Amino acid sequence: MPAFAGLALICWLQVREGGHPQLITIPHWGNRQTRVCVALAWRHTPPEKPTAEWLLRLAASEGVHLDKPVFAESLGVEVRTWCREEGAALILVVPRSQLIPAIERLYFWMQNLPLEDTLRWIQVQRAYLRSWQGFSLQQELQLRLRHSALRLPLPDLNRITAYAYRYLHPDSLILIVSSALSLKEKNAILRLPFLWTYFAPKGSPTFSLSTSSRLPPDSIEENLWAYPGYVALYISTPCAWDERLAFLQAFLTRWKTQAPPLSWQGSWENACQFFLQARLDGKSFLFLRNLTHLSPRDSSEVIAWHHAYTAKIKHLLTYPEEYVDFWLPVVLRGDSLSGRDTLLNWQWDFQARGLWLYNELLWTDTLPKPSEVKTNRLSQAPPSFTWRGKSTPPLSQWAVALQAYADNANEKPCELIGYYRKRQHQRKRLSYLHSLRKQLIQRYHVLPQQVRVVLRRTESAALEETILLQCYE
């Protein structure tokens, strides 16, 4: 009888376990000794994206798992999420030495999503609604450009449970580690249990829109014009991942050279798109309006683009956690992540659609009036300074005056005049004056022909420690 019970228990556990997340490592990426990025990802169908966003909110929200802040702190973990049409992921960035405990924790959180506790679920909903009370122009523009609803519909727990049942099966999960792993580490990860805990929901899943009427009215139109000089663009990029990066670097480098300054932020969207938000002025507006094709104009641009691409690739390989939206979809699609060192083709068509706000252009594009250009000039009088004592003279002040003197196109050199009384002091005094001249030239960039040393004999003891800087009309 006990043997039969044990057998039944093993069978039940096996049915519950179901499988294990597939492990993918990216061995040629960052050999960092300190931190490593781990993502538990899964694929889903595009319409499921809003539900996935809710599920990730539930998984990542600090208020949901009471143990999360404590464990995150003790493991040094940063929790991030990623959600697109092709899939979603819960991401941890952890110290290298804490990799296995962190994955264990990640599994635990994913197995114990609070899909039944209504109080916690209400907490997440409230946090979401509160986040919409502040205004986020960036978020709203992005949603409008995607033609998606401005706010997430509030699903009921049934729908999320159905999503978890359908997509969070161990067999369909992928664990991605953005680094090389030793065999020991791989074995340890594969031995970690992932229990299948989700059951099919009883009722049919529905969306609930009951709370949306309580949200504040949409005020985007008036707010758009409160933030002028702004563009939100979907840019079509090449689809190969390294070429996408090269394209973006070439585009940004061209922008920086043709219409500086550039302040921007962006994210990688879909397979062949980049979402860019940038500040616009007159020059950058014209630059974007006239850009139809991206190809290097000369050899120096090829070199600049190549260096920009190389630097970006090296940054990406070292800090993959900063570019999760870039490489996770590539892994989910099953494509290779081995990039090329050099690209041969640097020519692309440029296509973008988006939203322009350009009422700032009227005043940023005006040129300065020529009469204003030279109003604040240096004073005209030739400098003349006297210094007494053994301490170092105020050389910076002298250098400012000498610069002013040179700026007024005076070619006559200024004189650094010193005095000596006894013959045996002559050489020492002369070398001191020369050391001052050397400092003026080397430290303060005074031109050598602009200052010369003059040593004079005197009978007065008072004059012996005096140094004069004298310029002439």
Next chain:
Amino acid sequence: MLRIVFPLLGVAGITVAQPPCRQPAETPLNFWMLYHLLEHGYGEKAARLIAALLLSDSAVAQTAYLYAVEYQIERLGPWFILRGYGLPQGVLHFLEALHRAQKHLPERITQAAPQLWERTSSMYAWAYGDTTTTSPSVEEILRLYFAFWREGHLRCILQGKVTPELIRAARMITGTTTSSYEPPPPSTSMLQQLPLVYVKWQLSPPFSIDDLFLVWYQQEQLRRLLCQQKQLACHFRLVPLPDGIEVWIETGLSAAVRQRIEEFIMKPPIPESSVYPAFYSWLYSSENLQLAGWWSCLWDVSLPSPMETTSKSFRLRKPKLYLLPTAP
């Protein structure tokens, strides 16, 4: 004979003279940072103009363009910072070009158009009382250029794989650093007019990594209290100082939150060793890489090695705390 002596002298010069502070980084890129104290917290406009003129030098701009060297100008508390990163070869050429551009700078300052001087003042400038509405004169800018860049006040941090050539290039810009650090405190009356909370943790040297951990933990707890628990919209900026750290939090405060902060200050949390991995993680995250490097250079402490993440015992001491909540 000379063939042997001259290289030896060169090597001796590099090792004996004060080099830029070096920090290892786990990337094939080189990060660089040039920074100096502003004179009593004043002179931000002039410092910005000087940096803009240096970076707009044609050779510097061309080098940055060709080698894709990223750079940015920033003011943090009493500091003025010029920093960036790039491929090793690019950073070397960039620093050399910056050195050459310095030689022509006084001339360029006198010829710069006055429009360039009109820069918006930052919150720091206001807090330090640097609120002059008029532009600085050319003489003033020249004087500040000599004071900031040429008289031994400029310092440099290099991160990544630092070669002797790179050290030499950095030393040509900074010269021999002579000044000691004495950052001025911001003006209390000005601070209270701003919608921000200013907190300073002060410790006396010598410093250790334990002090760094303690101060980091306390500011992290304050951040959590304000930005997460109290749901305030926070812009939280850390400014390392030679004798501690200051935190600038741009946010408005209600009376209740202010009371909560005062309670926090009266009874600051003491970290346990179980939190150490979180500190370690913060130190090595890409966004804090330069900040942590700068902090450890100022305090002259070495960052923990990857093996020190799990077990560690601490010798903690109590820092002095200064808090300036804003007017409601």
